[in-house]
Amino acid sequence: MPALDLSATSVDLTRTICDIPSVSGDETPLADAIHAAVQVLPHVDVYRDGDTIVARTDLGRAQRVAIAGHIDTVPINGNVPTRDILIDGEPYVWGRGTVDMKAGVAVQLKLAAELADPRVDITWMWYDHEEVDADLNGLTRLARTRPDLFAADFAILGEPSNGTVEGGCNGTLRAIVRTTGVRAHSARSWVGENAIHKAAPVLSRLAAYEPAAIDVDGLVYREGLNAVRIGGGVASNVIPDLCEIEVNYRFAPSRDAEGAEDHVRNVFAGCEVDIVDLALGARPGLDAPLAREFVAAVGAEPRPKYGWTDVARFSAFGIPAVNYGPGDPLLAHHDEERVSFAQVDAVEQGLRAWLTGR
Amino acid sequence: MPALDLSATSVDLTRTICDIPSVSGDETPLADAIHAAVQVLPHVDVYRDGDTIVARTDLGRAQRVAIAGHIDTVPINGNVPTRDILIDGEPYVWGRGTVDMKAGVAVQLKLAAELADPRVDITWMWYDHEEVDADLNGLTRLARTRPDLFAADFAILGEPSNGTVEGGCNGTLRAIVRTTGVRAHSARSWVGENAIHKAAPVLSRLAAYEPAAIDVDGLVYREGLNAVRIGGGVASNVIPDLCEIEVNYRFAPSRDAEGAEDHVRNVFAGCEVDIVDLALGARPGLDAPLAREFVAAVGAEPRPKYGWTDVARFSAFGIPAVNYGPGDPLLAHHDEERVSFAQVDAVEQGLRAWLTGR
Numbered sequence: 001m002p003a004l005d006l007s008a009t010s011v012d013l014t015r016t017i018c019d020i021p022s023v024s025g026d027e028t029p030l031a032d033a034i035h036a037a038v039q040v041l042p043h044v045d046v047y048r049d050g051d052t053i054v055a056r057t058d059l060g061r062a063q064r065v066a067i068a069g070h071i072d073t074v075p076i077n078g079n080v081p082t083r084d085i086l087i088d089g090e091p092y093v094w095g096r097g098t099v100d101m102k103a104g105v106a107v108q109l110k111l112a113a114e115l116a117d118p119r120v121d122i123t124w125m126w127y128d129h130e131e132v133d134a135d136l137n138g139l140t141r142l143a144r145t146r147p148d149l150f151a152a153d154f155a156i157l158g159e160p161s162n163g164t165v166e167g168g169c170n171g172t173l174r175a176i177v178r179t180t181g182v183r184a185h186s187a188r189s190w191v192g193e194n195a196i197h198k199a200a201p202v203l204s205r206l207a208a209y210e211p212a213a214i215d216v217d218g219l220v221y222r223e224g225l226n227a228v229r230i231g232g233g234v235a236s237n238v239i240p241d242l243c244e245i246e247v248n249y250r251f252a253p254s255r256d257a258e259g260a261e262d263h264v265r266n267v268f269a270g271c272e273v274d275i276v277d278l279a280l281g282a283r284p285g286l287d288a289p290l291a292r293e294f295v296a297a298v299g300a301e302p303r304p305k306y307g308w309t310d311v312a313r314f315s316a317f318g319i320p321a322v323n324y325g326p327g328d329p330l331l332a333h334h335d336e337e338r339v340s341f342a343q344v345d346a347v348e349q350g351l352r353a354w355l356t357g358r
Numbered sequence: 359m360p361a362l363d364l365s366a367t368s369v370d371l372t373r374t375i376c377d378i379p380s381v382s383g384d385e386t387p388l389a390d391a392i393h394a395a396v397q398v399l400p401h402v403d404v405y406r407d408g409d410t411i412v413a414r415t416d417l418g419r420a421q422r423v424a425i426a427g428h429i430d431t432v433p434i435n436g437n438v439p440t441r442d443i444l445i446d447g448e449p450y451v452w453g454r455g456t457v458d459m460k461a462g463v464a465v466q467l468k469l470a471a472e473l474a475d476p477r478v479d480i481t482w483m484w485y486d487h488e489e490v491d492a493d494l495n496g497l498t499r500l501a502r503t504r505p506d507l508f509a510a511d512f513a514i515l516g517e518p519s520n521g522t523v524e525g526g527c528n529g530t531l532r533a534i535v536r537t538t539g540v541r542a543h544s545a546r547s548w549v550g551e552n553a554i555h556k557a558a559p560v561l562s563r564l565a566a567y568e569p570a571a572i573d574v575d576g577l578v579y580r581e582g583l584n585a586v587r588i589g590g591g592v593a594s595n596v597i598p599d600l601c602e603i604e605v606n607y608r609f610a611p612s613r614d615a616e617g618a619e620d621h622v623r624n625v626f627a628g629c630e631v632d633i634v635d636l637a638l639g640a641r642p643g644l645d646a647p648l649a650r651e652f653v654a655a656v657g658a659e660p661r662p663k664y665g666w667t668d669v670a671r672f673s674a675f676g677i678p679a680v681n682y683g684p685g686d687p688l689l690a691h692h693d694e695e696r697v698s699f700a701q702v703d704a705v706e707q708g709l710r711a712w713l714t715g716r
Contacts, residue, residue, distance in 0.1 A: 024593075074593045077541070100543070131595060170545060174594055183435070185458070185691040186606045187528060187665030189569075189582040192692075196585035196603070197565040203558035211547075224547040227554035228594050233587025235432050236532055236606060236635075237489060238691050240586060245554070248544045248594060277594075307545030333543040333596045334550075 002029075004037040006113035010348045011093060011341050013106035017071075018082045018097045024072040024136070027051040027128040031071060034109065034126055043116040044124070047149065051128035052138035054149050055112055057121050063290065064121040065355075066152035066319070068310060069105040069159075070130030070138070073097040074333045085338065094338040099327030103339040104158025107326065107348045111355065119357040123152060130310065134279045139313055154290035155314040156351075159307065160327030163343045163350070165295050166305035167284030167322055169312055170221055173249040173260050174228075174277040177202050177268050183234060183241040192239030196232045199243045203227065205267060206247070214252035217284045219304035221252035225267065246276075250306065253281030282312040288320035297354045298324065307332070324350070360387075362395040364471035368706045369451060369699050371464035375429075376440045376455045382430040382494070385409040385486040389429060392467065392484055401474040402482070405507065409486035410496035412507050413470055415479050421648065422479040423713075424510035424677070426668060427463040427517075428488030428496070431455040432691045443696065452696040457685030458489075461697045462516025465684065465706045469713065477715040481510060488668065492637045497671055512648035513672040514709075517665065518685030521701045521708070523653050524663035525642030525680055527670055528579055531607040531618045532586075532635040535560050535626050541592060541599040550597030554590045557601045561585065563625060564605070572610035575642045577662035579610035583625065604634075608664065611639030640670040646678035655712040656682065665690070682708070 002020055004013065022030040031051035039046045044055040051071070073096050082095030093103070105126060112124045127138030134140060142149060159166075179199045184192025211223040225247060232243030247268075251260045257278055265273050285291060286302055295302055305311070305323045314321035326343040352358075360378060362371065380388040389409035397404045402413040409429070431454050440453030451461070463484060470482045485496030492498060500507060517524075537557045542550025569581040583605060590601030605626075609618045615636055623631050643649060644660055653660055663669070663681045672679035684701040710716075 074596055077592075131593065133594070172545070172595075183691060183693055185665060185687070186582065186584050186586055187530070187608050188580075188688055188690070189584045189608075190580070191688045194564075194584055196588050197561060199588070200558060200561035200565045203555060203561055206552075207555040207558045222546075222548070224544065226544050226547045226552055226597055227590075228544055228596060228598060229591025230554050230557070230588055230601065231591075232585075233589075233604065234435075235489065235691075236491075236586050236604065237530075238432055238586060239584055241693075243588065246591065246594065250545050250547075307543060329543070330546055330549045332546075333541060333593075335541055335599075 002033055004033050006037050006109055010107045010110050010344045013110055014093050014098060014103045014339065014344060015082050017102045017106055018095050019080065021076060021080055022072050023075050024129050024132045027072050031128065038112060041113055044112065047146065049142055049145055050138060052142055053126045055124040057118065059121055061119065061121040063153045064123060064151065066123045066125060066150065066155040066314065067108055068125035068127065068155065068157055069101055069108050071105055071126050072128055072131050073100065074131050077335050079335060079337065091341045092338040096337055098339040099160045099337045100332035101159055101325055103327055103344050104160065104325035107344060107351060108158055110348065111351055115355055118355045120355065123149060133277055139310055150317050152319050154288065155319050155321035157309050157311050157321060157323045158325035159309045159323040160325050160329045160332055161305065161323045162328050163326055163346045164300040165298055165302040165322050165324050167219055167286045167302045168253050168282045169305040169307060169309045170223065170250045170252060171255065171260060171281035172279050172308040173251065173264060173275060175247050175264050176274045176276055177245045177247055178272040179243045181239065181241045184239045186237045186239055189239050195240050195243040199245060202245055202268060202271060209267065214254055216252055216254045219284050221304045222306055223252055224250045251281065253283045279308055280312055281308065282315035285315060285320040291320045291322060294322065294354060298350050360391055362391050364395050364467055368465045368468050368702045371468055372451050372456060372461045372697065372702060373440050375460045375464055376453050377438065379434060379438055380430050381433050382487050382490045385430050389486065396470060399471055402470065405504065407500055407503055408496060410500055411484045413482040415476065417479055419477065419479040421511045422481060422509065424481045424483060424508065424513040424672065425466055426483035426485065426513065426515055427459055427466050429463055429484050430486055430489050431458065432489050435693050437693060437695065449699045450696040454695055456697040457518045457695045458690035459517055459683055461685055461702045462518065462683030465702060465709060466516055468706065469709055473713055476713045478713065481507060491635055497668055508675050510677050512646065513677050513679035515667050515669050515679060515681045516683035517667045517681040518683050518687045518690055519681045520686050521684055521704045522658040523656055523660040523680050523682050525577055525644045525660045526611050526640045527663040527665060527667045528581065528608045528610060529613060529618060529639035530637050530666040531609065531622060531633060533605050533622050534632045534634055535603045535605060536630040537601045539597065539599045542597045544595045544597055547597050553598050553601040557603060560603055560626060560629060567625065572612055574610055574612045577642050579662045580664055581610055582608045609639065611641045637666055638670055639666065640673035643673060643678040649678045649680060652680065652712060656708050
């Protein structure tokens with residue numbers, strides 16, 4: 001098992017943990033490395049559940065902050081191991097996970113080791129399976145097995161936000177849109193009905209779809225509706241009787257579950273639509289005292305978070321939560337994913353300053 | 359290994375060999391059973407190559423006829439084991455492979471055992487992998503390892519033809535049509551380009567496509583162009599950068615390879631098109647003396663064969679070849695595939711009469 005040196009720089013730690021592949025479902029080697037590195041720290045209690053690791057100070061402070069980051073990534077596409085690159089003279093770490101969100105995790109690990117005496121108690125949470133079904137998410141599991149560990153007055157998710165505070169998040173819904181037909185030999189196709197051809201209007205509606213931009217508590221949330229997967233076919237000489245299109249709808253936090261579902265069913269009116277996953281968004285929540293204080297300390301104008309993040313989970317527990325991490329969210333999941341050294345350092349300094357009050 | 363009783367009726371043999379699943383790639387149990395049953399026949403020499411079995415009389419007759427049938431099927435879809443059903447009072451064997459083409463193989467096996475003294479020498483050929491890439495076809499392999507076994511004056515393929523003679527066959531071409539985009543996180547889809555959405559015009563062209571019907575030597579061949587498979591997607595929250603549509607073009611035997619390829623490239627002009635498989639059709643070939651004699655003996659008006667069959671392979675060797683077998687080709691690969699007892703018996707009698715001259 002590779003050993004993590006938590007006294008290294010956050011940039012070094014970013015490289016190290018990105019080079020331990022941890023695509024959703026394969027987090028164990030990285031979780032083992034994190035577990036080994038934090039369980040020797042004298043100032044935290046460590047709890048592990050599967051590949052989720054919680055490290056908690058218990059200093060009797062008046063307030064407690066949860067600081068969390070997921071350790072999984074989307075599939076690698078030739079972009080691991082990481083390498084250093086220069087863009088306009090600026091150094092970056094390039095590779096899968098640098099933005100979403102191992103640089104954020106690296107900063108958290110470094111500060112977890114360093115801050116033996118923060119001004120608030122801290123619950124550090126590193127968790128698995130964020131990039132896949134909400135059911136598999138390490139925090140979903142933890143909320144069931146150890147809900148007490150979620151106790152906090154404020155939560156910071158280290159999701160990439162360009163080092164500014166991003167409030168709330170969009171919700172996300174996945175659905176399967178199905179078209180059906182009748183199998184036949186492809187040499188006599190007129191006897192069958194081609195389910196893949198019937199998917200033409202579904203894809204045309206998606207291609208023509210104009211997503212909304214919705215103002216919620218002063219922040220404007222852009223929505224999106226996309227096919228993320230398509231599949232159909234029986235054999236090379238058979239007219240297919242089924243085509244499935246998986247769509248992902250990202251919706252503003254002002255919509256509830258029913259509103260989101262109705263919208264998708266309306267877009268695909270006339271098709272069989274099966275909702276397979278739905279996670280509500282979170283309103284910005286920037287009026288909470290600790291949130292206001294944190295925003296002021298970090299100093300930049302808060303912005304809306306487009307991606308669904310686990311702020312929604314804390315929000316559901318009644319805990320105000322924001323996103324704050326290094327990396328441009330536009331580059332998350334991108335083949336050219338990369339994070340600037342400067343942004344990693346800035347987030348490290350921002351968090352350290354607020355957590356130590358110095 | 360299940361033993362085959364070649365003295366059973368052709369209908370019984372049809373049930374038995376359909377109930378031994380033999381989807382392309384998994385033909386060995388059925389090939390073993392056929393091999394065991396024919397190698398004990400005193401009047402044939404038996405040769406095996408993989409899951410292809412050849413049984414040959416050597417009686418010094420003036421003429422030799424090749425009679426061939428493939429033993430593989432397309433995937434099973436809840437339609438094995440077979441069962442007997444009645445339609446309008448007529449008995450049928452229902453299930454995968456009954457039409458394409460185990461009833462034809464059953465008739466051939468029965469006659470191979472029974473006809474110790476035919477009026478022509480016979481080369482019986484039962485072969486694997488007909489329903490997949492032409493490269494994998496048992497006859498492709500045999501043509502390379504034992505081309506001498508193809509020597510014949512006339513060939514009959516037992517492909518389903520409703521008990522009439524079907525002349526020639528359409529050609530078949532498979533191509534991959536690709537659309538590409540740029541990956542991004544689906545929460546910020548405006549940064550990526552969705553390759554699945556870009557497939558909308560490809561599917562629209564397929565849905566709107568009007569296939570031609572082309573007269574070749576007096577028989578009219580219907581063409582067809584169909585998506586047989588579609589795939590795309592990286593993960594549930596990633597804008598996909600690739601979508602692949604596999605299309606199958608069935609074209610009249612008057613088109614050559616270049617003509618078929620040009621046609622497909624024209625339909626998908628502007629897209630990346632990769633031709634992955636192409637097998638030319640065969641002109642009807644009904645003017646050969648043995649073909650004329652056979653058509654006269656069977657008695658029905660010959661018709662065009664729509665599906666590509668290995669008549670094209672014999673045709674390429676310069677051997678006139680026709681399709682003649684029980685089963686409605688419209689039901690090949692269909693979930694409701696079934697063959698009437700009466701048609702199985704009629705083909706058995708037709709072949710026996712012509713091969714014995716009685």
